[in-house]
Amino acid sequence: MSTWDWQVFCKDTIDGKIVPSCFGSGGDITYLDWLLSAWGWTLSVSALALLVALLLGSLMGILRTTPHRGLVLLGNAWTELFRNIPLLVQIFLWYHVVPALIPPLRSVPSFILVVLGLGLFTSARISEQVRAGIQSLAGGQRMAGLAMGFTLPQTYRHVLLPMAYRIIIPPLTSESMNIIKNSSVAFAVSISELTLFALQAQEETSRGIEVYLAVTGLYFVSAFAINRAMLFVENRVRVPGMIGGGGH
Amino acid sequence: MKRSFPLALALAGALSVLPSLAQALDGTLKKIKDSGTVTMGVRESSGGLSFTLGDGKFAGFHVELCQRALADIQKQLGMSNLDIKYQPVTSQNRIPLVQNGTVDIECGSTTNNAARQKDVSFAATTYVEEVRIAVKANSGIASIAQLNGRNVATTTGTTSVQHLRKHQRAAGVDFKEVYGKDHADSFLLLESGRADAFVMDGQILAGNIAKSKNPADFKIVGEVLSVEPIAIMMRKDDPAFKKAVDDSLMALMKSGEISKIYDKWFMQPIPPTNTRIGLPASEATKAAWASPNDKPMEDYAKK
Numbered sequence: 001m002s003t004w005d006w007q008v009f010c011k012d013t014i015d016g017k018i019v020p021s022c023f024g025s026g027g028d029i030t031y032l033d034w035l036l037s038a039w040g041w042t043l044s045v046s047a048l049a050l051l052v053a054l055l056l057g058s059l060m061g062i063l064r065t066t067p068h069r070g071l072v073l074l075g076n077a078w079t080e081l082f083r084n085i086p087l088l089v090q091i092f093l094w095y096h097v098v099p100a101l102i103p104p105l106r107s108v109p110s111f112i113l114v115v116l117g118l119g120l121f122t123s124a125r126i127s128e129q130v131r132a133g134i135q136s137l138a139g140g141q142r143m144a145g146l147a148m149g150f151t152l153p154q155t156y157r158h159v160l161l162p163m164a165y166r167i168i169i170p171p172l173t174s175e176s177m178n179i180i181k182n183s184s185v186a187f188a189v190s191i192s193e194l195t196l197f198a199l200q201a202q203e204e205t206s207r208g209i210e211v212y213l214a215v216t217g218l219y220f221v222s223a224f225a226i227n228r229a230m231l232f233v234e235n236r237v238r239v240p241g242m243i244g245g246g247g248h
Numbered sequence: 249m250k251r252s253f254p255l256a257l258a259l260a261g262a263l264s265v266l267p268s269l270a271q272a273l274d275g276t277l278k279k280i281k282d283s284g285t286v287t288m289g290v291r292e293s294s295g296g297l298s299f300t301l302g303d304g305k306f307a308g309f310h311v312e313l314c315q316r317a318l319a320d321i322q323k324q325l326g327m328s329n330l331d332i333k334y335q336p337v338t339s340q341n342r343i344p345l346v347q348n349g350t351v352d353i354e355c356g357s358t359t360n361n362a363a364r365q366k367d368v369s370f371a372a373t374t375y376v377e378e379v380r381i382a383v384k385a386n387s388g389i390a391s392i393a394q395l396n397g398r399n400v401a402t403t404t405g406t407t408s409v410q411h412l413r414k415h416q417r418a419a420g421v422d423f424k425e426v427y428g429k430d431h432a433d434s435f436l437l438l439e440s441g442r443a444d445a446f447v448m449d450g451q452i453l454a455g456n457i458a459k460s461k462n463p464a465d466f467k468i469v470g471e472v473l474s475v476e477p478i479a480i481m482m483r484k485d486d487p488a489f490k491k492a493v494d495d496s497l498m499a500l501m502k503s504g505e506i507s508k509i510y511d512k513w514f515m516q517p518i519p520p521t522n523t524r525i526g527l528p529a530s531e532a533t534k535a536a537w538a539s540p541n542d543k544p545m546e547d548y549a550k551k
Contacts, residue, residue, distance in 0.1 A: 014413050028417075096440060106441075187404060190427040199405040200427075203339060206363045 008207040009035065009214070016205075031201055031211075038197035039218050045114060045183040045193060046222070050176055052119025053126050060123060061130025062156060075127060082124035088185050091117045095189045114186045122179055129171045133164035166237060173230035177223040184219075194218060273325075275486035276352050281325050288314055289337040289345060289354035289481075293431070295451040296513040296525045297375065297478065298356040306334050309513040313374055313506075314355035314480060317496035324492060339405055343367055346481055353493065354481040357449075359407065361476075361545040369484045371493045372540040373477035374506070376532035376548075379408050381470040382438065382446045382453040389445060391470045392421055401426045401434045401443030408447050411474040431456060438466070447473065451514065454527040475532055475548045494540070501537045 009032040010022040024030045029037075056078075064075035082090070094117040099105040105113075137160060145155035187196035198215040202208035273281055280286045290306040291298040298308040315332070322330040335351050342358060345351040346368050359377070360370040383389040389398075392415055402408045404427045412425065426443045428434025435456040437443040446453065450468065457466045480497075482490055500506040507529060512518075514527050532548075 014410070014417055096436065100440065187427070188429040188433070190425075192427075196404055196427060199340075200409060203405045203407060204410050206343070206367070208340060208344075 004210065005207055006210055008205045008210050011205065013204070031205065034192075034201065035194075035197060035214060035218075038192055038194045039222075041186070041191055041193040042180065042183050042218075043222060045111070045118065045186050045191060046180045048115045049118035049122060049183065050179050052115060053122035053175070053179065055123075056120065057123035057126025058130050060127035061134070062161075064127065064131045065134045065160075066152070075131075079124045079127045082120050083128070085121075087118070087121050087182060088188060090121055091185050091189055093117075110189045111191060114183075114189055114191055118179065118182060118185070122175060122182070125175055125178075126172065129168045129175070130164065133168035134160055136167055137163055163242060166239070166242065169230060169234045169237075173227060173234075176226045176230060180223045180226065181219065274488060276483060276489040277321070277325065277492065279349075279352070280321065280330070281327065284327065284329060285331040285333055286318055286321075287333045287335050287350065287352050288318070289342055289351035289356060290334050291338075291356035292336050294357035295449070295455040296518060296527075297451065300336070301520050304334065306336075307519065308355075309375065309510060310355040310357070310478075310480060312509055312513070313497060313500070314353055316500065317371075317480075317493045318353070320496040320499075321492050342481070346483055349483070352482070352489075356481075357478050358481045359476040359545055360479045360481075360542060364481075365544055367484065368481050369486070369490055370477075370479040370481055370542045370544075371490065372497050372501075372542050373479045373536040374497060375478040376530060376536050377449045377451065377476045377478050378530055378532065379411055379447065379473040379476070380450045380453055380468050381473070382435075382448070382457065382466055382468050383444065384438070385465055385467045387444060389469060392419060392473070395423045395445055396421050397423065398444040399424045399426050399437075399442065401428055401437040401446045402448060403428050403431050403434045406448065407476070408449070408473070412447055415473060435460070449476075450530070451525060451527050455525045458523045458525055459521065474545075476545050477536065477543065477548060479542065494542075498540045501540055506537055507534075 007018055009030065010018045010020075011031055012019055012024060013029055013031060013034060019030050022030060022032050024033050060075045060078045062075075063071040064079070066072060085093075091114060094113045095110060098113075099108070141159055141163070142155060145159035146152070150158065183193060184195040186193050187199065190196075194215045198211055202211040205211065276286075288306075288311070290300075290308075290311055292300045294308070296308055297310045298306065300306050318330060318332060335345070337345055337351060337354060337356060342351070342354055342356065343364065346354050357377075358364070358370075360373060364370075381389075381392065381395075389395065400412065400423045402412060402425065409425065409427075412423075415421065416423065426437055428437050431448065431452050434443075434446050434448065438446040439460065446456075453468055457463050457468070460466060480493065482493065497506075500509070510529050510533075514525050514529070517524050
């Protein structure tokens with residue numbers, strides 16, 4: 001039907017002329033420059049959202065396994081709130097609705113809002129995994145820790161969490177990869193990331209197949225890099241004989 | 249139409265004693281005649297040009313023009329029945345779907361430009377779009393120069409961004425681009441104050457303003473950023489089909505019927521909400537009707 005035209009990435013974004021070096025100069029950018037900057041936005045959104053998600057998700061997951069009813073309720077409410085609303089809807093709530101209710105939020109850049117939106121959404125999922133990890137441990141572990149004279153926080157820090165986190169590395173890997181893919185919703189609030197680049201560049205250049213292939217490749221590389229990194233972590237922290245540690 | 253294929257020419261020559269029956273059909277016309285159906289590509293939401301009424305029904309200025317052209321083709325082919333199938337398309341898939349034969353005739357809001365002419369062909373231009381700026385009426389903005397340092401909204405996946413960028417460089421105006429997911433979203437950016445202006449096709453701006461809570465709060469101002477011929481799109485290298493469609497459109501242009509159809513979709517209240525877009529035919533559109541042509545956008549820019 002049509003032949004490949006990878007030269008499209010060397011084109012200037014304003015006049016569409018091919019730049020020999022493929023990189024623009026003097027403030028002008030080529031589609032390749034734009035693609036790389038879009039990749040940077042995708043990675044930045046994902047990394048920061050993952051940080052928010054891991055911190056809040058762990059906290060909420062731990063709260064849900066404590067003996068205090070109030071804390072359990074808080075953790076449960078948090079998790080159910082953020083995991084029962086579709087991600088795109090949450091992003092729109094953060095971008096359009098919340099600033100209308102709280103005017104000072106209007107000056108917050110959409111980048112921060114999308115990091116929060118994506119981070120909170122994922123924190124609900126991580127909270128569920130952390131809770132599952134802790135609850136998968138035999139009940140005697142907690143009692144033993146407390147009987148040894150550890151306080152409740154110490155029991156978590158030294159007995160429960162080290163085992164629970166090792167068990168949940170595989171689902172955490174999936175979640176970290178998901179966050180890269182889910183970061184594509186950021187295009188809806190004007191973050192110039194890979195999906196926005198794809199929608200925009202294919203319209204401007206009429207080379208949709210090349211543009212989408214490049215973007216697909218970058219998403220795959222990013223998610224796969226996380227997969228490999230987490231596998232490395234999983235192997236490094238494995239304790240033979242411990243639950244989830246594997247005996248081999 | 250017979251000249252395009254030597255075989256067809258030979259066949260037609262041999263059977264010239266029965267001229268009307270012996271017309272050797274090829275391409276889309278043959279497909280329509282053989283199958284008794286034709287697939288029209290339509291848009292879900294392209295202002296008054298092509299939009300859905302819900303329930304799988306589509307309407308709009310270009311949809312009506314296509315229906316009329318297809319009715320003429322039905323007559324020309326001597327078919328008693330022609331079944332029109334409607335296939336919603338997007339700006340991402342419309343060209344591939346026309347190329348691979350899923351869609352026979354696309355009646356949406358496709359800009360005729362030189363890059364696309366390599367892949368598809370266009371009927372005579374039936375509508376000329378002008379890219380304009382919509383602002384809040386009380387903002388005091390009246391030209392591009394006043395956008396310096398402001399937030400300017402536009403919709404992802406449209407060519408308006410490119411025009412904006414060109415102007416940015418040419419005029420030395422420095423503004424921040426804010427992208428809406430779709431036109432309604434971009435308009436919300438303007439309405440909620442996240443953007444000071446919305447740059448888009450005039451008819452889309454007019455349509456969104458007409459549908460807003462308080463249309464008097466908004467107005468369309470400033471220079472025309474770009475002029476784009478919008479046309480009905482067909483497969484490339486099918487001169488017989490293109491001629492049939494063009495003949496039908498040109499007849500409407502010649503008789504002045506086209507301006508009545510235009511009024512129906514752009515000046516009168518239209519379904520489903522019965523609001524008026526209220527956008528009179530521009531001088532450029534009238535010029536395209538007066539001298540029918542399928543020139544790409546690049547030729548308009550030269551003027």
